[in-house]
Amino acid sequence: MRMRISFVLRGLIGLLAIGFLVQGAMSALQLRAVNANARDLSDNWMPSVQALGELKYKVTRLRLVDARYVTAIEPVPELDLVSARRLKDVEAVATRYEPLIASPEERAAWIAYQQNWSAYLEFRSRIMSAAQAKDQGVLNEIFQASRKPFDASIESLDRSTALNVSGGDEAKIKSEATYVHALWIIGLLCSVSFAFGLAGIVYVLVGVTRPIDRLILRMRN
Template sequence: MVETILGGANPMSLKSLSIRGKLLAAFGLMLALVIGLGAMSALQIRLVNGSARDLRDNWVPSIQAIGEVKLTYSRERTRAARAMGTPDAAERRNAVTDYQAARSELERALRTYEPLVSSREEQALLDRFKADYRTYSNFVDDLLAQPPGDARAMAAFNGESVRLWRKALEALDAAGKMNAEGAALAAAEAERSYKRAIWATAGGLALAVLLSVICVTWLTRNVAGGASSLSNSLLRLSRRDYGFELPEASRGDEIGEMARAVATCRDGLREADALAAAQAAEAASKVARGERVDGLLRGFEAEAAEVLRGVASAAVELNATAGEMAGTAQDGVARA
C-alpha cells in the first residue's frame, strides 16, 4: 500500500531506487507538502486580507464620508434656518456668510466621498443627491434673497424647502444603507474566509501528518526492514547455516547489492564446506585402507614366521634323523 501511494501505477520502480534516492524522494515529498501548505496558507491569508482591505479602504471610509456629508448638510440647513430667522440685516449677512461656509464644507465632504463610490447604483444615488441638493440650495438662496422677516419666505422655508431638503437627504440615507449593507457583506465574507482558512490549514496539516506517517512507515519497512532481514541472514551465515532465502536480492538498491553479495558468499562457502567434507571423507577412507593393509601385512608376517619356525623344527628333526641314519650306515659297514 505504501509503495502504491508513493509510486503510483508502478510501485516496483521505487524498489529500484537507491537508498539515497528513496531518502531524497521522501524528503522531497515532505518539502513539497511544506511549500504547498505555506502557499495554501498564504492564499487563505490573502483572501482574508482582501476582505479586510475592502472593509478598510472602501466600505468603512464610504460610511464615514457619507456621515460627514450628512453632518455638513445638516449644519448647512441649521445655518440657513438661522439666517432666515434673523431680522437684523447685518446679523443676517453674517448668518448668510456662515451658511455659505457650511456649503463649502459640504462641497469638500462631497469631493472626499466621490472617489469612494464603488458601483453604478451608488453613483446614481450620489448624482441624485447632487441634483436634489442643487434644487434645494437654489430654492433656499431665493428665499434668503427676500427681505428679513418676509412671511411668505419663512413659510416656504418651513414648508417646501423642508420637503426638498428631506428629498436630497433620502439619497444620502440610501447611499449610507447601501454601504452599510456592503460592509456587512464584506465582514461576513471575511468571517467565511477566516473559517475557510482555518479548515484548509487544518486539512493541509492533517494531510501532511498522514503523508509523513506513510513516508516514515515506508522507509522503515523498505530500508530498515531490508537491512534487518539482511543482518539476520548474515548471522545465520556466520553459523554455517545456509538454509535461508534472500528475497532482498531482487531489489535494485544498495541492500539488493549486499544481498546478492551475501548470496554469492553463501554459495561459495557451501561449496567449500562440501569440498572439505568430501576431502575429509576421502582421507578417512585412505586411512582405513592403510590400516587394513597394515593388518594384513602383520597377519602375513605372523603366519610366515610360524611357518618358518615349523620348517626349522622339521629341518632339525630331519638333520637328527639323517645323523642317526648315517651312524647306522657306518655301523653296518663296520660290521660288514
C-alpha cells in the same frame, strides 16, 4: 534493494517537499484574499459610511442657518458669513466622498442627492434674498417649500449609507468565510504532509531496519 530503497525515500521526500510548497502557496493565496476583503472594508466601506455621516451632519447644520434666517433674530450679514462657511464645509465633504463610490446603485443615489441638493440650493438663494429684503411672509413660504428637496437629499444620503453598511457587512462575511476556508485547507495539507512523513517513517522501520536486523542476525549465527 539499495536502489529501490533510495528511490522510495527520494520519492517520499519529494512528496513532502511538494506538499510544503503547495501548503505555502495555498496559505499565501488565502491570506491575500483575506487581506483584500479587509482592505475593501477599511479603505472603502468604512470611509464611505464616515463621510456620509459627516455630510449629513454638515447639511443639517446648513439647514439650521435657514431657520435662523426665518427667525430674523440675528443680523443678515452675520448669517451670510455663517452660511458661506457651512456651505463650504458641505462641498468639502462631498468632494471627499465622491471618489469612494463603488457601485452603480451608490452612484444612482449620489446623482439623486446632487439633483435634490441643487434644487434646495436654489431655494436657499431665495431665502437669503427674502431675508435681506425683510419680507417675512415670502421668507416663511420659501422656507416651507425648501423642505421637500432638503428631505429628498437626506433620503438619498441615507440610502447611500445603507448601501455602504450592507457592502461592509458583505466584505466582513467574505473575510470570515475565507479565513475558515483557509484553516480547512491548511489543516488538510498539514494532515497529508504528516501522513507522507509517517509513511516514510513506517517504511524505514519496516522495510529497511527489519531486513537489516535479520541480515545481521544471520551473519552472527
